[in-house]
Amino acid sequence: MTRSQLPPGVARARGAAEIAARVDRVPTGRFHLRLASIVGVGTFFDGFDAISLAVILPVVVKTFGIDLGQAGLIISAGYLGQFAGAIAVGLLSDRIGRRRAFLLSLAIMSVLAVFCAFAWSSRSLLVFRLLQGIGLGAEVPIAGTIVNEFLGRRNRGRIGVGYQSLFSWGLFFAPLVALLLTSSLGPATGWRVLLGLGALPLIVVAVGLVALPESPRWLAQRGRLAEADAVVTAMEAGRNLPAPDPAPVVDDRPFDPREVLRGQYGRRTLLLVVLWFLAFFVTYGYSSWLPTIYVSVGKLSATYSLTLTVVLGAIQVLMCYVVAWCVEHLGRKRSLVYGFGLSLLGGLFGFVNLVLLHNTTWPYLFTTGIVIGVGIIFPATSLYVYTGELYPTRMRGFATSLTSSFARLASIVSPLVFGFLLSAPGGAGLVFAVLGGAALIGALTMAFAGIETRARSLEELSG
Numbered sequence: 001m002t003r004s005q006l007p008p009g010v011a012r013a014r015g016a017a018e019i020a021a022r023v024d025r026v027p028t029g030r031f032h033l034r035l036a037s038i039v040g041v042g043t044f045f046d047g048f049d050a051i052s053l054a055v056i057l058p059v060v061v062k063t064f065g066i067d068l069g070q071a072g073l074i075i076s077a078g079y080l081g082q083f084a085g086a087i088a089v090g091l092l093s094d095r096i097g098r099r100r101a102f103l104l105s106l107a108i109m110s111v112l113a114v115f116c117a118f119a120w121s122s123r124s125l126l127v128f129r130l131l132q133g134i135g136l137g138a139e140v141p142i143a144g145t146i147v148n149e150f151l152g153r154r155n156r157g158r159i160g161v162g163y164q165s166l167f168s169w170g171l172f173f174a175p176l177v178a179l180l181l182t183s184s185l186g187p188a189t190g191w192r193v194l195l196g197l198g199a200l201p202l203i204v205v206a207v208g209l210v211a212l213p214e215s216p217r218w219l220a221q222r223g224r225l226a227e228a229d230a231v232v233t234a235m236e237a238g239r240n241l242p243a244p245d246p247a248p249v250v251d252d253r254p255f256d257p258r259e260v261l262r263g264q265y266g267r268r269t270l271l272l273v274v275l276w277f278l279a280f281f282v283t284y285g286y287s288s289w290l291p292t293i294y295v296s297v298g299k300l301s302a303t304y305s306l307t308l309t310v311v312l313g314a315i316q317v318l319m320c321y322v323v324a325w326c327v328e329h330l331g332r333k334r335s336l337v338y339g340f341g342l343s344l345l346g347g348l349f350g351f352v353n354l355v356l357l358h359n360t361t362w363p364y365l366f367t368t369g370i371v372i373g374v375g376i377i378f379p380a381t382s383l384y385v386y387t388g389e390l391y392p393t394r395m396r397g398f399a400t401s402l403t404s405s406f407a408r409l410a411s412i413v414s415p416l417v418f419g420f421l422l423s424a425p426g427g428a429g430l431v432f433a434v435l436g437g438a439a440l441i442g443a444l445t446m447a448f449a450g451i452e453t454r455a456r457s458l459e460e461l462s463g
Helices: 008-025 030-055 057-064 068-096 098-117 122-150 156-185 187-199 202-211 216-221 225-236 257-261 263-296 302-329 332-356 362-389 393-422 427-449 458-462
Strands: none
Touching: 008 216, 008 225, 008 458, 030 057, 030 068, 030 098, 030 122, 030 156, 030 187, 030 202, 057 068, 057 122, 057 187, 068 098, 068 122, 068 393, 098 122, 098 187, 098 202, 122 156, 122 216, 122 362, 122 393, 156 187, 156 302, 156 362, 216 225, 216 393, 257 263, 257 393, 263 302, 263 332, 263 362, 263 393, 263 427, 302 332, 302 362, 332 362, 332 427, 362 393, 362 427, 362 458, 393 427, 393 458
């Protein structure tokens, strides 16, 4: 029986399976490079914009004559916007497509960057940063979903994590560009130019309207098989490829956002919510307060503290490529368990040295930061790939955005918790103890509830 003779739902499901099988056999090449060059610029600037305000916050405080409490509200407003944007636009991406949702989120974050640069008061900056957060929070998970759906099963982990390193590069370059701009233009102008640079991805929006293809998996799942075939044909162009391996046929069901909370997907959602929250609870906890600990406990100057922070950032960026190798050769599960476990050792090292041995000099603090930072980069960079592998196409965008939004929630909670702990006697030791405890829970959760996804097709994992 030909596909045209089958019931419509069955025909769509079989057509989607054929498209997925063809995508899986295409090795990484020029097509993927063009795709990553468009989507990757957005991810780089998402990281850049996400931290840019925190980098120049002291100048903003002075410009508007506000206190640290008001400044903290501005930072939190951005993260709150990211939390809402990840869920709202992620939901939209399963309805209108990955391409349009990605370009929409990129446009929001870029246009609002201009508004932030011209903010005339702390209140206006808070509102603009809240609105910009909608785009910032949505861009990375949707971009990660796009990349996931274009990659074959044999290279999805390595290339997907390598792509996510662009976010880390954005985080790394933000303080360096801030230093350059404030030194050359002066603090009063430099901070506005820094925020205004977030408008550059508007160029990507213009290019993407013409050159960014829609996910063939999404098109096929929506029954738009001719369009999906055209995209995959472009991927296959100029290649002598073997016949595709048969892909499992996934049930043809309409998108229902409640499905992420039911059955096996509900269990996977709970697993990922825990992993996302803990990974970024640790990430934001140590990155927000480690420079302060260098100064208050290690008795370093602010300049040396900044230098150590930049060095640690460079180490983490380079570690992204180690993680990319690990997730493909060791597997997702072991890589995540090892990463959380290494962060646990870092927290334990810091606690023992500060509380039990009273070693408070900066080498012990810096070593603690390196071990925690190197460990936590494993889940921080691989969770987007892993998350997208655990859901079918009909809900992948929303599920990825929903679960990853708990990283944004952690970014709000974590600095507050550790700020409170640092105000107590022996607070730095308590910080490292809590960081280690969170990493321990993450390692145990993944070890007992996680599944391995390496070298398996997205359609196979959807079952």
